[in-house]
Amino acid sequence: MKKVLIVTYYWPPAGGPGVQRWLKFVKFLPEFGVKPIVYIPENPHYPLQDPSLNSEVPENLTILKNAIFEPYSAAGLFSKKNTETISSGIIPEENKQGFLQKLMLFVRGNFFIPDARKFWVKPSVKFLSEYLEENQIDTVITTGPPHSLHLIGLGLKKKMKIKWIADFRDPWTQIGYHKKLKLLPFARRKHERLEKEVLQTADQIITTSFTTKKEFEELTNRPIEVITNGYDREKIEQKPLDEKFSLAHIGSLLSERDPENLWQAIKELVLENEDFANNFELKLVGAVGEQVLGSIQKWGLRAYVEKIGYVSHSEALQLQKSAQVLLLIEIDREETRGIIPGKIFEYMVSGRPILAVGPEKADIEILVKKTNSGAFFQYSQKEEIKAFLLQCFEEFKRGELKSHPIGLQEFSRKSLTGKLASLIEKTDLN
CATH class of the missing domain: 3.40.50.2000 (Glycogen Phosphorylase B;)
Incomplete structure (x- = not known):
């Protein structure tokens, strides 16, 4: 050997x-x-x-x-x-x-x-x-x-x-x-x-x-x-899906990963849709930059936030599988186009749809689209983000919200x- x-x-x-x-x-x-x-x-x-x-x-x-x-x-x-x-x-x-x-x-x-x-x-x-x-x-x-x-x-x-x-x-x-x-x-x-x-x-x-x-x-x-x-097929205890329409970010959310258009899109949905407002929850798991928290506060969303600190890898996997939608954010700069966070692959096999936000021509866009595991948007695409969230919420209300990935085996x-x-x-x- x-x-x-x-x-x-x-x-x-x-x-x-x-x-x-x-x-x-x-x-x-x-x-x-x-x-x-x-x-x-x-x-x-x-x-x-x-x-x-x-x-x-x-x-x-x-x-x-x-x-x-x-x-x-x-x-x-x-x-x-x-x-x-x-x-x-x-x-x-x-x-x-x-x-x-x-x-x-x-x-x-x-x-x-x-x-x-x-x-x-x-x-x-x-x-x-x-x-x-x-x-x-x-x-x-x-x-x-x-x-x-x-x-x-x-x-x-x-x-x-x-x-x-x-x-x-x-x-x-x-x-x-x-x-x-x-x-x-x-x-x-x-x-x-x-x-x-x-x-x-x-x-x-x-x-x-x-x-x-x-x-x-x-x-x-x-x-x-x-x-x-x-990704690896981990043997973890399967928790039930969140009762609320949870949008969960797992991992460090640095200050430069601050998509204000996302927060604005959520704010508009909260104001326009009472059912959405009563069911929405933003889960932040891991370290969160003060600027990000400040932006969330600015758009009046602090009451919807469940802030969870750093958790073990097995706990992170459980949270991924129980969330309704998984949030992936990369810094909006040309030099971050090639950053592919390791968690994206665990996101892919979680069975939950991914909402990815990042720079133009990002590698994560290639992966999300190739595997049909969610949707990718640039920071500026507020209306498109809003439409995707509303679509996911409607599927959530019907009990039909899940991802439909393809070709994941090559990433095992x-x-x-x-x-x-x-x-x-x-x-x-x-």
Whole structure:
């Protein structure tokens, strides 16, 4: 059986979508003749934790650990709230940042390049080069963000003869929050140089989105494949559907994901349709930005909101299956067109219709339409959003509201792992 070393920062008990991708790959890889060995930090700083995911780690999996120094731990002594907010990617707008937040963002962007986990690179290269040689492993996969983990792959590639696959769950310099890091010119150039070096050195590149693949093709001639995130058939207790007409957003709702036209459309339906007003409920599950809450308040919808904090993955799945309509929102900017949230695939198999809002030419539009799992709208399409919600409400009243998806099998975690295993097998050494 072929052995593969997987370098990842996020691993149970970490919570959030970054954990799911490789936890599931590791689960299914042995069925395709690949033995995974996972390398993780010994003492990581996880802003979100979900201990329930520990039960999904295969019992016979070899896990290597090595200590990591993280500035976030020290920064937390001064401001735990700001540290956890920034480390989880929730960055307020410029005019809503306090002095300490601005300072932390400046330091993060200009001194910790590519990110605050950079101090794990050198000790990891030393540790892993010895392990790879002793155990005769010739294939390494790094997954980011944090993109500093790709520098571990780069260091190993320069030091020894290995096949290196770089998996990008998100873009690097094109990621949504990159412009908020207050980068000085030298820092911006260094980010771009490191990104290009990784892309031009890896034997194989994987992206989770079609847009990111196109962007990377302008920077490298290395082979690039899209392997999206996906879904697994989880055994969870089936809760009854919500009695109210619930529109549920599962996951972090950052301040930049604030579709005012959606809130306005809902407000108009509330005013125009008494039955809708008596039955509507907006469920927000996970972290919610203050700007989003402010917009909801502005449109007089606060009374309809049920705000639920962070929940475990299994609880999130239950909430998805019990909601009447699932809400998916992506930031309305060109550089976010390639963001495909991992939850969209779980949304697809929930049996509930999806209302997706995002930028023009978004990858999520391709997926929603391809699978017939809901409807996609741009931020400006208020009337179309309103009509879709009204249609869903009418179906809800008749007891007929459900989704009618097609072609979901290609997005199952097992099918995607088969694609990954084939890629591991055929990757040429450059």
